[in-house]
Structure formats: structure tokens, C-alpha cells
Amino acid sequence: MTVTSAGTLVALIALVALVTLVVRPRGVSTVDFYLAGQRVGVATNALAICGDYFSAASFLGVAAAVYVSGLDGVWYAVGFAAGFVPVLLFVAAPLRRFGEFSIPDFLGRRLASERVRLVAVGVVQIVILSYLVPQAVGSGITWQLLVGRGLPGLSAYATGVVLSTAVVAGMVAFGGMRGTTWTQAIQFLLLLGALVWLAVVVAGSGFNYSAAVGDLSAEPLANPVHDDTGWHLQPESNHLDPTAPATFGQPGAAYGPLAQFALILTLVLGTAGLPHVMNRYFTSPTGTAARMTTVWVLGLAGLFYALAVMLGTAARQQIAAAVDDHPWLEELTVDGILRVPEHALPVLGRIYGGDSGLAVVAAGALVAVMSTIAGLLLAAAASWGHDVYERHINPRATQSQAVWAGRASTAVVALAAGGLAIAMQPADLTPAVPSIVAAMVTWAFAIAGSALTPVFVLAIWWRGTTAAGATAGMLVGGLVSVSMFVVGALPVGPGLGQMLVTPTLVAAPLAALVTWLVSRATTPPDDVERQWLVLHGTAADRHAERLARLTIASLGTTPRRSGHGTQRKGERDADR
């Protein structure tokens, strides 16, 4: 690592730590620690949601999947971006209006059942861990490429995993949701900045996107494999037409016909069940603000994924053409194709920006990992601290004790994720899937979309949903999705195997059906009509808006503070 690279990374960590320090919660209120006081504006929350959502899978994984599989890799970008449309239509506003701290808290209160709450905690923890491990893997891969050396006794990969997880766990425990919101918003802007910079320099060098897709599609798609004879390129099988070669611009390089739809649906339905993303909606001041936040997220996601797909394409063409002029590429490539596809963006950064360019992209990757780890650890803290500790272990806990329980749980979950990431060997898994990081995140989406989303949507939109129905639905969705993973890992044939590892197409309808059948046979909570007023009425929104108007008016009538009042109103209007 050069001095420039090291300086970039140190400056980045220092900036994020400074923001966490400045905006940390002063009190010990759980509403402040978990929900940032429920006063996060639309633009800020949209940026923070993007920081939460755009993980290593989005930054490194989508470009890597496009790099390896062409159009079949683009479906990752489509699925990740599309997931917020169902969130906007079915979840955002009612979820915020009902309030609470977490998905288990919402389900537990809505269905008046502690059993539902505890089952939801179990599912949420599985989703969080499934999502955390690939983030840690992504940070290990990035450290390996950027630094290449580890701490004494640790490999470079393990050092990246340990450092990123430990640093973020410390910042989350210290900063809570308020500190994390601002650091995530800034981290997303840094991440988007890195992507935009790379796109600009690539486009500025004369890269023709459309022509590149055409050129790459003119020849069979081949990728490096390692066997007894060493590294060599192997043409990809065409899963749609075995008699024709797979190409970059046509479907079939990675998935069969059913698996293409299964992958997209898994990602679309999974987003609404991601605990760290859904928890962010509780921090909005109103349901309407939560809905508009999602519109902003859709716009930012579109920009982000369009750039990621473009850069994955550029990497495929430009890296192969750059091998002769950049000897350092030889040890990373086989006949011009990268051995580890997640290296696509960092390598592109180094080609166009030297060591500084590598540092910028690597910093973007680490930022993506850190902001997502932060959101996941906070969701884990809310779930363990609020839903388990406050509800079941120490119901008389003081606010301070509850916050400390949340802080302790971040450390435990971070340790578990780091340990699992170190135990895995991503190099061994890479040949099996287009991008190991994107594929692992897909597992989290699959469990969330199979076990949580159907129950979540039914609880919001169907009065007849009962606690027994929700419990059965979550268990069936979770068990079916995990069982399909396990069977999919066995040698059952490429087409069926790919379908089985994206199981939402089967598991989600099954979970919804079981929830409906069991709910029909049992009794909904007594106060369901009153809950409906809160979920789908806007009285609380209007109350909050009226209070805000009164506060601004009172500040405006106080001569000494009138300037601040006007400024606050302007800021608020701009933010909304």
C-alpha cells in the first residue's frame, strides 16, 4: 500500500469517526439510540437507507456479476433496485405510522403476541447474520487487494474482516442510530462519489458503452477456472441453449429460464423483509415522509445500479485491453480476465487513477461494507436489546440498561459474523457462483422475502391476520427456504440447483398460504379496528405536522430566535 492509499483510508475513517462523535446521542433514551428521536428528514433518511442498503454486494458484487455473466449478472442490479417499489406500495407509510422499534416489535404489537415477537427475532437474526457475513467477506477481499498484508498472526483477508467489523461495531455502540444515520448518509455520498468518479474517468477515456456490449457479445463468454492443469479460461455453458455458446449480451451464461425469474423475485421480495432497511422507516417523522423517502431511494438506486452495470461492462473490456501496459495485472488475471471478479472495480480504479484511484475505489468498497455492517448491527441491537432484553430478560430495565444491552449485542453479533467470515474461504466458493458476495447476500434476501415479507404485508393489509397464522407463516417460509438452499447445494443439476438457491418463488407463496389458512382458523386480536386506525389513518401524521408548524411559528414570533426559526423552516422544507 502506498502513502496515498494509506492516507485516503485514514482520512476516511477519521471523517466518519468525527461525524459519529459530533452527532452521537447525548441522552440514554432508547428512542434516541435506536430511532434517532424519530426526526430524520426525507433526504437524510434516503441517503442513510442507501448507505444501509448499498453493501459490498451492490458495490463490488453487481459489477462482478456483470463482469462474469453479462446480462445474467445485470438481473442482480434489476432485483436490488426493484425491491423498493413493493416497499413503497405496501410497507413504508403504514409501518412508520404504526411505530415501534423493529420488525419483531411491529409484528408482536400488531398481532398482540410475544410468541410472534420471539419467532420474528429468530428469523431477523438469521437474516442479519446472513447479510453480515458477506459484508465481512467483502472487506477481507478489499483489504487483501489494497494492502496485501495482515496483522501479525493474521492473513490479509482475516485482517480486513477483523478491522472493519471491530471499527464499525465500536462506532455503532458509541453512536447509536443518530450517529449511524449521519455517518451512513456521508458514507453513501462517498460511495456514490467513488462510483461517479470512476464512471467519469472511464467515459472520459473514450469508452463506448453500447459498442462495448456489442463487441463483448460477438464472442463466447469465458472465465478463469483452476484445476489440475492450473489456471485457464473455460467457456461458460449456455443454460438456455446448450448447443450455442453463452455470450455477454444475451441471457443464459449463469441461469436457466426459471432461475432468472427466481433470482429477480427473490431480490424484489427480500427488500421488504430486511430488518436494517425497514428499521430506518421508524426514524421518519411521518408516514408520508417515509413514503417520499422511498421515492428518493428509488432515484438514487437507479443511478447507482446503472453506473455499477456500466462499470462491470467497462471492466470486462478495458482490463483485458490493459494487460500489456500494466504488468501488475498478470498475477490477477488469466488471459486478461480477472481470477476474482470482485476485483473488477478496484482494478479499473488502479488502471485509470493509479494508486490513488485504487485507494478511492477500495475506500468506496470499505465504506459500503462499513455502512451496511453498521445498519445490521443496529438492527441486531434493537432486536436483542428491545425485543428480548427489555421484554423478557429484564422487563424493569432502566433506559440506560436497555441501551447497554443493545451495545453489548452489537459486539456479540459482530464477533459471530467476523468469525464466520474468517472460517469461510471465498476463493474456494467463487467458481460456483457469478459473485460470491452477491450470491451470499441473495441468501439473506431469500430468507427475508420468504419468511418475513409475506407475513409483514398480510399483517399490514389484512385484518384477519392472526398471531398463530403469522408464526406458522414465518416458520414455513424460513424452513422451506433454508431446506431449498441445502438441497440446492447438492448435485441436483445446474438448472434445478440455481432455482433452489433462490427459493422465494416457492417459499413466499407457501408462507402466505399457510399464514392465510391458519389465520382463517384462528381469531384476530380484539383491538384490530383500533390498530387499523393507526396503520392506515393519518391523524398522527397531521398531529406531528401541526406540532412542527406550531414550533416553527413560536420560534418565528420570538424576536431573538426569529432568524433560527426561519432557517429551520427553510431547512425542513428543503429536506421534505
Added chain:
Amino acid sequence: MEHDDGVDEHDTPAEVDATFRTLRRVAITHVVLFLAAVMGVPALSLTLGWWSGGRLAGGMSPGFAMAAFGLYAFFLVIGLAAATLSSAVEARMLGGRHDDDNDDYPADGELP
């Protein structure tokens, strides 16, 4: 609970139920359009040769162009349309003045 700005911080069950049904229609209409687009693009890639084999200016196929940037613009447009319509429905159907405040349900101005 009436206020001088003409907005009531109290929803009746009938109002909320009517709004809920309207919003459900809005959501279902938009999700059908959304699913048609998000599933239609890969379906066309599998069924129509020119969709993934044809070449637009420069060499990119229509299918690749839709997956690479067209769909994201569509998601934003459909999201903005649904959010605007839903908020307009809520503003029109909820929050009017009530002559009778003796409802069976307490005002829920406070968050739970």
C-alpha cells in the same frame, strides 16, 4: 378535536376504511404494472430473438438497454406516481372537519 387550520387530528373508522380500500386499489394497480415490467424484460429476452439479439445504435440490444438503465427510470416513475397518488388520496379522504366527535374510538394523535 378541531383546529383553526381546518384540519382534524381525528380519523373515523369509516374514513380510514374507505381510504384503506382506495389505497389498496392504488397499490395493486401499480404492483401489477411493476411486475409486468420487471418480469416482462427477462421474459422478452427468453422469447424474442430481436429483443436480446438486435442491435441499437452502437451495438447494445434493446433487452440489455432496458436492464442496464431503462428499468431503473421506470421504477422511479412508477414509485413517484404511486406516492403522489397515495398522498393525494389520504389528503382528500382523511383530515376533514367532523361535526360529531363522539366516536367509539379515541383520537390517535399520539404514536403508540
